[in-house]
Amino acid sequence: MCAMTPNDLNTPAPITWCPGCGNFGILTASKMAIAELINEGFAQRKDFVITADIGCGAKIYDYINVNGFYGLHGRTIPPAVGIKLANPELKVIAYGGDGGLLNEGISHLIHAARYNSDITVVLHNNQVFALTTGQATATTEHGFKGKSTPLGTFEEPLNPIALTLEAGATFVAREFAYDVAHLKETLKAAIKHKGFSLVEVLQPCVSFHDTTQYFREHVYRLEEDGHDPRNFEAALKRAREWNYDLNPDAGVPTGVFYVSEDRMSYEEGWPSVRKGPFWKRKRERDWQEIVSLYGVE
Amino acid sequence: MYRQILIGGEAGQGIAKAAEILGKAFVREGFYVFNYRDYPSLIRGGHNFNVLAISDEPIMSHEFEGHDIVIALNDDTVVKHAAEMKDNAVIFAPNRVNAEKKISVDTDAIIKELNVPRIMENTILIAAAWKYFGMPFESLEKTIREELKGNEAAVKAARKGYDAVDAGHAIDEHPERKPRYFISGSQAVALGAIASGLDLYIAYPMTPATPVLHYLAALQTKYDYQAIQLENEIAVANAALGASYAGAMTMIGTSGGGFALMGEAMSMQGMSEVPLVAYLAMRNAPSTGIPTYTGQGDLKMAVNIGHGEYPKVVVAPGDPREAFERTIEAFYLAYKYRVLSIIVSDKHLAESTYTIDEFSPRVNPSRNIIDVVPSDYKSYEITETGVSPRAVPGQADVPVRATSYEHDEYGYTREEGEWAIKMNDKRFRKVKYMAEEIARLEPVSVYGEGNNVIVSWGSTKGAIMDAIKRLKGWKFVQVSYVEPFPVDQFKDAVKDAERIVLVENDVTGLLGQIIAEKTGIMIDERVLRYDARPLTPEYIIRRL
Numbered sequence: 001m002c003a004m005t006p007n008d009l010n011t012p013a014p015i016t017w018c019p020g021c022g023n024f025g026i027l028t029a030s031k032m033a034i035a036e037l038i039n040e041g042f043a044q045r046k047d048f049v050i051t052a053d054i055g056c057g058a059k060i061y062d063y064i065n066v067n068g069f070y071g072l073h074g075r076t077i078p079p080a081v082g083i084k085l086a087n088p089e090l091k092v093i094a095y096g097g098d099g100g101l102l103n104e105g106i107s108h109l110i111h112a113a114r115y116n117s118d119i120t121v122v123l124h125n126n127q128v129f130a131l132t133t134g135q136a137t138a139t140t141e142h143g144f145k146g147k148s149t150p151l152g153t154f155e156e157p158l159n160p161i162a163l164t165l166e167a168g169a170t171f172v173a174r175e176f177a178y179d180v181a182h183l184k185e186t187l188k189a190a191i192k193h194k195g196f197s198l199v200e201v202l203q204p205c206v207s208f209h210d211t212t213q214y215f216r217e218h219v220y221r222l223e224e225d226g227h228d229p230r231n232f233e234a235a236l237k238r239a240r241e242w243n244y245d246l247n248p249d250a251g252v253p254t255g256v257f258y259v260s261e262d263r264m265s266y267e268e269g270w271p272s273v274r275k276g277p278f279w280k281r282k283r284e285r286d287w288q289e290i291v292s293l294y295g296v297e
Numbered sequence: 298m299y300r301q302i303l304i305g306g307e308a309g310q311g312i313a314k315a316a317e318i319l320g321k322a323f324v325r326e327g328f329y330v331f332n333y334r335d336y337p338s339l340i341r342g343g344h345n346f347n348v349l350a351i352s353d354e355p356i357m358s359h360e361f362e363g364h365d366i367v368i369a370l371n372d373d374t375v376v377k378h379a380a381e382m383k384d385n386a387v388i389f390a391p392n393r394v395n396a397e398k399k400i401s402v403d404t405d406a407i408i409k410e411l412n413v414p415r416i417m418e419n420t421i422l423i424a425a426a427w428k429y430f431g432m433p434f435e436s437l438e439k440t441i442r443e444e445l446k447g448n449e450a451a452v453k454a455a456r457k458g459y460d461a462v463d464a465g466h467a468i469d470e471h472p473e474r475k476p477r478y479f480i481s482g483s484q485a486v487a488l489g490a491i492a493s494g495l496d497l498y499i500a501y502p503m504t505p506a507t508p509v510l511h512y513l514a515a516l517q518t519k520y521d522y523q524a525i526q527l528e529n530e531i532a533v534a535n536a537a538l539g540a541s542y543a544g545a546m547t548m549i550g551t552s553g554g555g556f557a558l559m560g561e562a563m564s565m566q567g568m569s570e571v572p573l574v575a576y577l578a579m580r581n582a583p584s585t586g587i588p589t590y591t592g593q594g595d596l597k598m599a600v601n602i603g604h605g606e607y608p609k610v611v612v613a614p615g616d617p618r619e620a621f622e623r624t625i626e627a628f629y630l631a632y633k634y635r636v637l638s639i640i641v642s643d644k645h646l647a648e649s650t651y652t653i654d655e656f657s658p659r660v661n662p663s664r665n666i667i668d669v670v671p672s673d674y675k676s677y678e679i680t681e682t683g684v685s686p687r688a689v690p691g692q693a694d695v696p697v698r699a700t701s702y703e704h705d706e707y708g709y710t711r712e713e714g715e716w717a718i719k720m721n722d723k724r725f726r727k728v729k730y731m732a733e734e735i736a737r738l739e740p741v742s743v744y745g746e747g748n749n750v751i752v753s754w755g756s757t758k759g760a761i762m763d764a765i766k767r768l769k770g771w772k773f774v775q776v777s778y779v780e781p782f783p784v785d786q787f788k789d790a791v792k793d794a795e796r797i798v799l800v801e802n803d804v805t806g807l808l809g810q811i812i813a814e815k816t817g818i819m820i821d822e823r824v825l826r827y828d829a830r831p832l833t834p835e836y837i838i839r840r841l
Binding site: 067070075079085278 | 321324325476477478479480484488491492494496497499516517518520521522523525527528529531532533534535536537538539540541542543544545546547561562565569621625656658664666689690691692693694695696697698699700701702708709710
């Protein structure tokens, strides 16, 4: 069989992102990661499912030619959890933005991490609602003036790395959208990881929140700075190094913060789920035997 | 022959369990029993009671009038219910309870002698009542062993209670013993889901839907499926869509408030055409309302759940037999037509226990997954019936898609008007085929004969059935499928009526509004009850 290339995963759908959008980096790295995992024998194309919610990043559903579930705003994670429960053999990647994952649907992020559901969440973090033309989200820096916040935001930005670490995620990483090579490798590691994985992607929005220059100047790599991703406390400390304000003095760590294989995945906890895909099972239950549970003789 | 027993006490005194045991023992002796449960929203204290209606003929309601026996675990029960007693009725109670017409049972002495927990007062007192009606100890003993999982101390306590009193008021009519079922609406829905081939039940607790979660959780190992509680109702509904998309036979359950939260996902069901079964157990509303009491105020929410227009099925069983059979039909239709099937029940049906002679499901649900996936598979293939062949992810090297956006046949996002028209037409083409099928599933039932007609739906069936037995010239037209509405069957059922009376457990007569919309028939005479209590035969008869 011929090796799969990223272009084999293209679709006929026209791409509608702005030229230079950080989402292109996520799309390219995702297709490369999936193609390589297929070529390495990790899984077949039919085993990959992507879920998306609503937002610019979510359009990725139309652009990768694998199984896809294009859900509601803020709800990329619940269908991913449901898909994995229904068929634990599938490799489920849930794409979502900072608006969907950290505003509208934050409960699902926290709980899926807590469950250690064996899915990979890709957080397209552009620190802004882009598809609705530029409002502040939970990760927008102090003082951001958008159309809905002309007085400037004064709330504290949320730190999704620290949050998911505390919630129980067993693989937590951050990458920069324009560093496709590193992003691809981290995505592969996250997909292969058994348990909940979060890959935050710092994704400049060229139209409403262009952080390209800031990140080019401030990101550094954890693995080059002596970080041990097996050390939870060190991971939390690194997570807190940058608070999402675009502080000129801050370093922005990228790479893998934390990995642990110590916890059972959510799907492993359910005896019937463990037996494999439900759809392959023939159900031959006898209704008369079932109602006899409440029979009185 | 009719006898009525009220058992009352505080939450935590085992009132509901005692009623279940006593009711089941009467069923074992060949009687029909209806067991009504009344409890406030608290865990300890308060006032709980059950009413057992016992007859040698089928019975599906209680009267609240004329108790033959009151079993009082506390003074409050006497204060609240003594006035409802028949003239020759008696109260069974421990020594500490103050009451006239009391048959005291020295429960303290029995508990001390046997060294059993205080909660066994309930068992002692029901055994005394059992004796009073002249019933043989053996059938109660067997029931206690079944219901309390072989608790021999309880059997001993019951024996002491049984021996403590005389058979003062023996029931002379003794019907033939026959195997029957003693089952609640919740239990019947749970068993219907299992019989349908359930793989995943996903829910978040909310009264009165929670018992289905409990029953399904208890049986998941035996029948090899899972009952899963997620973080909130929004997660439940969206996870269920994901699970069903990936091939699992999936059902969700909640009450009105939770279903409101699920509305957006129900709308996504409409667009994505991922099959789904939803169980909606109504309670008194709006808002938090009176959480542990009944009402039918969510019918139009069920019919209209979710933004936008999309076809769906709304089915409303009237008793546990129907709850079992209609749940199976809900699965059958959802997975055949790739639609949302909503089973509408309420607190009264969900938490009352009925005596059922038999079950007879009409259909056999299937996943309806195609055996061979073509290489040019289209998730939303436009077909004559509007139903696209269903494949699941992981089945073949062809992407399977589900989407909340308007889309083309492959499931790619499309914003052109042409696709909106094609796909809306496709989705709504199913309705004709579903309606034809539903026409064969008895969407409208007619009971009794007469020119006067009571029209109703859902749990009011019990009180109406028992009412028309005592009325001359009245028949009952029960609407079980509310969406798609069985227009022809309904018109036919009421065509010769001189009087039509709408009976509902809501404020504004919601079924009446739907009938007017769908058939043009305006029903002006109405008996509507909205004190959060269920209808009873007396309540209806007095108002006709």
